[in-house]
Amino acid sequence: MATYPDLPLPEDGKLAENITHFARALRKSGLPVGPGRVIDALRAVEAAGFTRREDFFHTLQAVFVSRPEERTVFAQVFRLFWRDPRYLEQMMSLMLPQIRGVQEDRAAQAAEKRAAEALLGDAPRPEPPEALPEDGPEKVEVDASATFSAEERLRTLDFEQMSTAEIAAAKRMLARLSLPVAPLPSRRSQPAGTGASIDMRRTxxxxxxxxxxxxxxxxxxxxTRWPNLIVLCDISGSMADYSRMVLHFVHAVANRKGQGWARVHAFTFGTRLTNITRHLRARDVDAALKSAGAQAQDWSGGTRIGASLHAFNRDWGRRVLGQGAVVLLITDGLDRDDSGQLAREVERLHLSCRRLIWINPLLRWTGFAPRAAGIRAMLPHVDCFRAGHSIASLEALGQAIAAAGDAGEKPRLLRLVAAEPWQTPAGAMAGR
Incomplete structure (x- = not known):
């Protein structure tokens, strides 16, 4: 066990105490901060000094932040904790029911909410005003989500907008979800007492x-026989928040007995393809996803959808796509590689499986249009195109699998492509 020398801290001990409280706030916000990192932070501050606020920020960030997606949360907690005279008012305003008006950056908004909850703890939330002034300069709409049950509200909440407590509750709800499927008729037959077909051989x-x-x-x-379920999940930076929740759902489906699937195969891809099927067989979901994350080295990295699908079609297609397999492709379709290769690989995947269902979190936007070149290349070759940003959208997958004619949003988007093809490169990049 490592030992650390005594640090020449101020006599009043306020700096060490404040860094300890700051570390607790980070841990409540979801960052993996333990006592060892607190000691490392004290040593780093003692070595680097803290005469400048910017140096102090980067010193603590180097100790407490270990993943790229944790930087936004750290920055918000730091801004609200260290010497911001209005941080309490800002936190209390964040704890109010949501006021829908100005569109803000979604990642920063979610990080601010998590930081406010971590620093306020169980402090009472201020009550919203009973009525808004009629002569105000701007008319806003108050979200009345408090009138619904917490679970009903959580079903429709965007995964990216969830706080730490809401994410934990959503994971418990996903563990209860199932994805039933009807059996498929086989060419083989079995004896029956009565039936429309006469078995001449037995007769x-x-x-x-x-x-x-x-x-x-x-x-x-x-x-009858049960089909295979194949899940291809995008774990690039733009999909990180959604892919974690989807993999919790896939783990529940893979370990739930009696719902019909013969086998569940799961693959992740960012810049390369990774088979995580055996990792999801672990009963404990945290251990399963931890081992899967260690196997997939390209988590929160770039996106090469076409190359990853090429690797799947070449190495795994014939092994897992037989017996009428259903494929769930979870990706936003934002790919900077050759769209021609992407179209060919998606078409090959579509021809090799029984149904290809594309789950895209970007469909949460009402005005979504297929402007990105990757989305336009993939859209004609999928059977169904659905949203995948909330628990309710994942529950609706059962309908998409059961109904052979269910195409989701595909017909509407194909009409948009026909009306406005976005053929120019500038138009294609505008959709990104």
Missing amino acids: LRASLRRGGEIAALAHKTPR
Whole structure:
């Protein structure tokens, strides 16, 4: 066990105490901060000094931040904790029911909410005003989500906008979800007491025992079999918040008995393809996703959808796509590689499976249009195009799988492409 020398801290001990409280706020916000990092932070501050606020910020960030997505949360907690005279008023305003008016950056807004909850703890939230002035300069709409049950509100909440407590509750709800599927008829048959089809082979074989006399007709009925479920999940930077929740859902489906799937195969891709099927077989979801994250080295990195699908079609297509497999492709479709290769690989994937269902979190926007070149290349070759940003959208997957004619948003988006093709490179990049 490592030992650290005594640090020459101020006599009043306020700096060490404040850094400790700051570390607790980071831990409540979701960052993996333990006592060891607090000691490292004290040593780093003692070595670097804290005469400048910028140096102090970067010193603590180097100690407490270990993943790129944690930087936004750290910056918000730091801004609200260290010497911001209005941080309490800002936090209390963040704890009010949401006021829908100005569109803000979604990642920063979610980080501010988590920082406010971590610093306020169980402090009472201020009550919203009973009425808004009629002669105000701007008319806003108050979100009345408090009138609904917490679970009903959580079902429709965007994964990226959830606080730490809401994420934990959403994971518990996802663990209860199932994805049932109907069995498929097989070309093989099995004996039946009565049926529309006569089993001539069994009938003639039975007649041989009676000297060729047919005493009764034997019947047969088709056997049924369960299809495979294949999940291809994008874990690039733009999909990180959604892919974690989707993988919790996939883990629940893979470990729930009696819902029909023969096998569940899961793959992640960012800049390369990774098979995480065996990791999801672990009963504990945290251990399963931890091992899967260690296997997938390209988490929160870039996106190469076309190259990743090429690797899947080449190395895994014939192994897992037989027996009428259903493929769930979870990605936003924002790919900077050759759109021609992407279209070819998605078409090949579509021809190799029974149904190809594309789950895209960007469909949460009402005015979504397929301007990105990657989305336009993939759209014609999928059977169904659905949103995947909330628990309710994942629950609706059962309908998409059960109904063979369910295409989701695909027909509407194809009409948009036909009306305004966005053929120029500038128009294609505008959709990104």
